[in-house]
Amino acid sequence: MSAVSLIRAGAPQGARPFERHLLGPEAWSRLPQALAADPSLALLALWAEPGMVHAAFLDEAAGAPLLASVPAEGGRYAALSPARPGAIRFERMIRDLWGLVAEGAVDLRPWLDHGRWPVMGPMSASPAPMPGAEPPQPAFLPAEGEGIHQIPVGPIHAGVIEPGHFRFHIQGEVVVRLEARLGYKHKGTLSLMLGKSPRAAAAFAARLSGDSTVAHGWAFAAAAEAALGLAVPPRAVALRALMAELERIHNHLNDWGFVCNDAAFAFPHARCGLLREGVLRACQAAFGHRLMMDRVLPGGVATDLAPDGAAAILAALAAVEAEVPALMRIYESHASLQDRVVGTGFLDPAHAQAFAAGGFVGRASGRRFDARFMPGYAPYDLLAPPVAVEAGGDVDARVRVRVAELRNSVMLARRLLAELPEGATMAPLPEGGGEGTALIEGFRGECLAWMRLDDGGLIRGVFLRDPSWLQWPLLEAAIEGNIVADFPLCNKSFNCSYSGVDL
């Protein structure tokens, strides 16, 4: 039986708009083998509730997400990591947060739990007190060979970036193995959302990863609206998309500049920084917040476009559009810069496929997946912009995808402004409960939100999955064989979120 039909044979649970099927432990245990035989079913996320494990897949043939669940009898469930490497970190997280063990898992080392919380399994039905011992030393995967040595980096890094530990195994100048150890920023975000109304919990989705505050806020709001069967006013939909495209523009500008800066080429960094500052000031003028945090709420948007907002945005976009071609020519015509980015940090398309990488990381390695078009959502069904795909897989390919998206986003934002519908920007949330899922394309890739509301409209189960979950492991693959000095360049070309995966 194929993996899709195995999942569809499970009892439907009434989740919207993507159905969730409840499988018995026996049927679930056949899933890894079926998945191994069927590479077109991509694993998007794996998470849990007390006594229950959920998985979100993307049926790439049908272009639709598909959810499956299994009760974890005796706290155990069959691991998916033997068939889907992207499941490894989710399984480690599920054990740390919910105390459920994946049987047959590839890796069972702790992930988020560093032994420093007052409790073990903080999201399980009955968290146990943490034994008062010294926090354990982390164990890293080994690398063997002549002259291999280790470089430990972090959690506090040299730049103004988020904390995480990188363990390099080095032979001469060359990275033999990189392993990231994250979880330093674990804030207990999911547990803080439980028992709150979607309106009250939206602040946490907005702060899952600040650079993607609009995308995660939108995904969370769309999941709540799907659960409650609420239609959002057209003006709010258009304003959400406008904010999401502005967020994409300011992040793409930022990272393009930083990639050049990490190759010691400062001019594009300075110019991108100035253009980005213009975009952020336009966001402040239009929506009252530079990053547009807390502007997307379940039911609509918190603030309508300010009267002079459209003019401010158009002026910032014009500046971006005017300068990007010239910056691209400078980027392309300097051999010292091209030498650093071309061929560096090559991500094998096979790896991108195996981990179902989304965003520019996947699209720069030939994976044509953009949640705006698959599964697709309003208003992009009407806008239909082109999808930028590159086959190179290196730092340069990721930059090129982002610069192409930058241009597309400028065009999209203009159209959204020109065709902005009139009317309300917020609809009241109806009473009642339900279960909803949403996929929203942020600048990094697809942001997934899932939630289950009880009949009183309060959150009983929730999961927010940043695209970085599936991209971080690929950074480890892409850096292999590169020199240590190129790590910042490779890292910035991925720019994975730490906070987004540390939860």
Added chain:
Amino acid sequence: MLWPRLARALLAKPLTDPAVAAPAETVAALAERLAATARARLGRSLAIREVDSGSCNGCELEVNALQNVAYDLERFGLRFVASPKHADVLLVTGPACRNMAEAMERALACTPEPRWVVAAGDCAVDGGVFKASYATHGGVGAVLPVDLLIPGCPPSPAQLLEGLLALLEAEAEPRKK
């Protein structure tokens, strides 16, 4: 071509915004905390080590923006350094995550005295929306001795600059009398 652009930029007027003023009451409060010897040693320039103790990365975006050409932090004698060993200021963002507490303490131990600890952003001030979590100690003050709070979610570059300039002004205070 890059060179003509650089040449034009040399002749154009600066892109940098005018300086903001530091709030007088903050300057006075900070000056009181600073011993005369420390004042002499810190002088009119500060090296800043940014430490993220668990932010959502919104604060990092705005701290990074301080270094763009519009704010140009270095014109004030303020600069970011790569190690706490070179720093006069620890600029801490985010709630004090339990998983980061040891790294925060070690960063402080590496920072030579006299030094300032600045908690930037609502999470750093008191834990913000994350203060009730099992995974945080609350604000940065629960782990490190904080001298200056800069609220905001995230604080804008102008607000961050105001706070950092207050540190500089506090060091200059007695000379004005």
